[in-house]
Amino acid sequence: MxxxxxxxxxxxxxxxxxxxxxxxxxxxxxxxxxxxxxxxxxxxxxxxxxxxxxxxxxxxxxxxxxxxxxxxxxxxxxxxxxxxxxxxxxxxxxxxxHSQVRPIAWDKIRPQLEADLGAPPSEIFAEFDTVPLAAASIAQVYRARLMSGEEVVVKVLRPGLRKIIEAxxxxxxxxxxxxxxxxxxxxxxxxxxxxxxxxxxLYGELDLINEARNCETIAAIFADRDDIVIPKIHWEFTSERVLVQEFIHGIPPNDHARLDAAGVDKVKVAQKGTDAFLNMALIEGVFHADPHPGNMLVMPGDRIGFIDFGIIGRLSERRRTQLLMLIGAMLKEDSDGLMAVLLDWTGSSNPDLTKLESSSQAFINRHAGSVLNFGDLLTDFMTMARENDLAMPTDLAILFKGLVTADGVMRHLDPKFDLFTAAGPTVKSKLASQFSIKGITRKVEAVGAGLFGAASELPTLIHLMLVRLKQGRVTVEIELKGIEKLTRGIERAAARIAVALIVAAFATQLAPRFMDLGTPAFVTVGAMVCVIGIGWLVLLGRNK
Incomplete structure (x- = not known):
C-alpha cells in the first residue's frame, strides 16, 4: 500500500x-x-x-x-x-x-531549561538542587527556592521527547x-x-501549561476549603516545557510509620479524601485521574494535598446521572436496573440479552449481603461487561480506574474503609439536586429513563426495546387497513405514558414532602401538576 x-x-x-x-x-x-x-x-x-x-x-x-x-x-x-x-x-x-526511568544528566537538561526560563537557573532561583526529586519517562522534577523565599518544584520535560512521541x-x-x-x-x-x-x-502531558491549567481548575473547586490543598502555580516561570509550582510538605498515605508519628487521624483523612474525590467527580464533573499514593499527601491538621495534574478526567451531566443510577442499582441489589445502565453504555455492541440478564443477576447475588469492597466491585463489574462483549465508555473507564485507585489509598489509611458509606453525604447531596425543582425541570424530558422510579419495570423495557431497534432485531407486521385509527391510538397511548410518568414523578416526591413544612412551594406546584395530569388522563381515556 x-x-x-x-x-x-x-x-x-x-x-x-x-x-x-x-x-x-x-x-x-x-x-x-x-x-x-x-x-x-x-x-x-x-x-x-x-x-x-x-x-x-x-x-x-x-x-x-x-x-x-x-x-x-x-x-x-x-x-x-x-x-x-x-x-x-x-x-x-x-x-x-512503571514510567520511572534513569534520570537524564543535568548537563543535558540545563540548556533547554535556560532557553525556556530566558536566563540561567541561578539568576531565577535562590537555590536549585540539580539532583532530581523524581525522573519519569515524560519529565524530571527538581526542588528549588525562589528569590522571594518560597519553596517550589520545577518540572522539566525530557529533551527531544515530542519528536519521538509524535512519530x-x-x-x-x-x-x-x-x-x-x-x-x-x-x-x-x-x-x-x-x-x-x-x-x-500524551499531548496534554507534553504541554506543561495544560497541567498548570488543570491544577488551577481543581484548585477553584476547593477554593473555600482549607483542608484540601492544591499547589499554587508560578505563571511567570511556567511554559510549555517548564512548570514551576508551590512545594507541598506532606506524608504519603501509605507511610504508616510517619503518619502515626505525626498523630494523623487516618480514618478522618480517609473520609476527607473520599469526599474530595467524589465532589470532583459527581458534583463538578472534573477529577484527578490518577490519585495514587505518590500524588496525594497527608498534611498537618489532617489536611490533604493533591499534586500532578498532567491528566484529569471529565464527566458530563448525563454520565454523572448514569453513575448515580449504577450506584443505586448496586446498593438496592437491582439486577434489572444494573442491566439497564449497562445497555445504556452498549454503543455499537450486540449483546446476548439473555446472557446479560443472567450475568447481572449473578453479579448481584455475588455481592448481596456482604461488605462491599468498591475496588473489587468495580473490577467485577467491568469483567462482567467484557464477558458480555460490552466495552465501557472511555470517560467512565478513567473514572473507574480513579475510584479503584482512590479506594486502595483510603484502605491504606483505614483498613475498615467502606467507600459506599463514605460516599453517602456526597451522593445524597447530588441526589437532592437531581430531585429539586430545578433538577426536575431540567430532567423532565428524561423521565422515561427511570430516574424517579415511578414504574420500576418500564425503563428497563424501554431500554431493551431501543437496543433491539438499534440492532435491527425487531420485526413489526402491521395490516394497513385502519392505519389512521392505529396511528391515533399510538399517539394517545404515548401521551398517556408521558403524562403518567410526569405525574408519578411528582407524586413520588410529594409523599415525603407533605411531612416537610419547609417546602410548601414544591408541594403546591406538585399537587397542581398531579391534579391537572390526572384530569388529562381521564379526558384521554374518554377520547377513544
Missing part, C-alpha cells in the same frame, strides 16, 4: 526500532501480522536482559512496552485499567508498568487502521477510541 510505504519512509528508523524490540522480546506474531519483519534488520538489536523463553506472553509484552518508551508505556497503563477489554492475566501484568502516535494510528480493516473482530476493543484517548493524554 502506498500509504504504508509513506509512513514507513517518514518514520522508518523508529518503525525499525519498534520491530526490533518486539522481535527481541519474542512478540513476533504482532510483527508478522503487521508485515514489519523485514524492517527489524535495519535496527540495532538490543539483547533483552532477561531470559525471554521463561516469560509468559503478557510478561513479554510488558517488558517490550517498557523498552519502547513513554508512548507505549502510557498505552499499556490505559489498557491495564480496562478489565472490560482484557482478561486478568493481561491487566495484572500491565499494572506492573509513535503516527505509527500507532496507522497500525490501528490496518487492524480494524484486516481483523474486524478487534472492533470491540474500540481501537480508534483508545488511540484518541492515548493521543489526547
Amino acid at each position: 502506498l500509504k504504508t510505504a509513506f509512513v514507513a519512509a517518514r518514520d522508518r528508523q523508529r518503525l525499525s526500532e519498534i520491530a526490533a524490540v518486539l522481535i527481541g522480546y519474542g512478540v513476533t506474531k504482532v510483527v508478522e501480522r503487521l508485515g514489519l519483519g523485514h524492517l527489524a534488520r535495519f535496527a540495532k538489536r538490543r539483547r533483552p536482559q532477561v531470559d525471554v523463553a521463561r516469560l509468559s506472553q503478557p510478561q513479554r509484552v510488558r517488558r517490550a512496552i517498557e523498552a519502547l518508551g513513554p508512548t507505549f508505556i502510557k498505552l499499556g497503563q490505559i489498557l491495564a485499567s480496562r478489565p472490560d477489554l482484557l482478561t486478568p492475566e493481561w491487566t495484572e501484568e500491565l499494572e506492573k508498568l 509513535d502516535l503516527r505509527l500507532l494510528a496507522h497500525a490501528t487502521r490496518i487492524v480494524v480493516q484486516e481483523w474486524p473482530e478487534f472492533g470491540r476493543y474500540q481501537p480508534h477510541e483508545q488511540m484518541r484517548h492515548l493521543a489526547s493524554g
Whole structure:
C-alpha cells in the first residue's frame, strides 16, 4: 500500500526500532501480522536482559512496552485499567508498568531549561538542587527556592521527547487502521477510541501549561476549603516545557510509620479524601485521574494535598446521572436496573440479552449481603461487561480506574474503609439536586429513563426495546387497513405514558414532602401538576 510505504519512509528508523524490540522480546506474531519483519534488520538489536523463553506472553509484552518508551508505556497503563477489554492475566501484568526511568544528566537538561526560563537557573532561583526529586519517562522534577523565599518544584520535560512521541502516535494510528480493516473482530476493543484517548493524554502531558491549567481548575473547586490543598502555580516561570509550582510538605498515605508519628487521624483523612474525590467527580464533573499514593499527601491538621495534574478526567451531566443510577442499582441489589445502565453504555455492541440478564443477576447475588469492597466491585463489574462483549465508555473507564485507585489509598489509611458509606453525604447531596425543582425541570424530558422510579419495570423495557431497534432485531407486521385509527391510538397511548410518568414523578416526591413544612412551594406546584395530569388522563381515556 502506498500509504504504508509513506509512513514507513517518514518514520522508518523508529518503525525499525519498534520491530526490533518486539522481535527481541519474542512478540513476533504482532510483527508478522503487521508485515514489519523485514524492517527489524535495519535496527540495532538490543539483547533483552532477561531470559525471554521463561516469560509468559503478557510478561513479554510488558517488558517490550517498557523498552519502547513513554508512548507505549502510557498505552499499556490505559489498557491495564480496562478489565472490560482484557482478561486478568493481561491487566495484572500491565499494572506492573512503571514510567520511572534513569534520570537524564543535568548537563543535558540545563540548556533547554535556560532557553525556556530566558536566563540561567541561578539568576531565577535562590537555590536549585540539580539532583532530581523524581525522573519519569515524560519529565524530571527538581526542588528549588525562589528569590522571594518560597519553596517550589520545577518540572522539566525530557529533551527531544515530542519528536519521538509524535512519530509513535503516527505509527500507532496507522497500525490501528490496518487492524480494524484486516481483523474486524478487534472492533470491540474500540481501537480508534483508545488511540484518541492515548493521543489526547500524551499531548496534554507534553504541554506543561495544560497541567498548570488543570491544577488551577481543581484548585477553584476547593477554593473555600482549607483542608484540601492544591499547589499554587508560578505563571511567570511556567511554559510549555517548564512548570514551576508551590512545594507541598506532606506524608504519603501509605507511610504508616510517619503518619502515626505525626498523630494523623487516618480514618478522618480517609473520609476527607473520599469526599474530595467524589465532589470532583459527581458534583463538578472534573477529577484527578490518577490519585495514587505518590500524588496525594497527608498534611498537618489532617489536611490533604493533591499534586500532578498532567491528566484529569471529565464527566458530563448525563454520565454523572448514569453513575448515580449504577450506584443505586448496586446498593438496592437491582439486577434489572444494573442491566439497564449497562445497555445504556452498549454503543455499537450486540449483546446476548439473555446472557446479560443472567450475568447481572449473578453479579448481584455475588455481592448481596456482604461488605462491599468498591475496588473489587468495580473490577467485577467491568469483567462482567467484557464477558458480555460490552466495552465501557472511555470517560467512565478513567473514572473507574480513579475510584479503584482512590479506594486502595483510603484502605491504606483505614483498613475498615467502606467507600459506599463514605460516599453517602456526597451522593445524597447530588441526589437532592437531581430531585429539586430545578433538577426536575431540567430532567423532565428524561423521565422515561427511570430516574424517579415511578414504574420500576418500564425503563428497563424501554431500554431493551431501543437496543433491539438499534440492532435491527425487531420485526413489526402491521395490516394497513385502519392505519389512521392505529396511528391515533399510538399517539394517545404515548401521551398517556408521558403524562403518567410526569405525574408519578411528582407524586413520588410529594409523599415525603407533605411531612416537610419547609417546602410548601414544591408541594403546591406538585399537587397542581398531579391534579391537572390526572384530569388529562381521564379526558384521554374518554377520547377513544
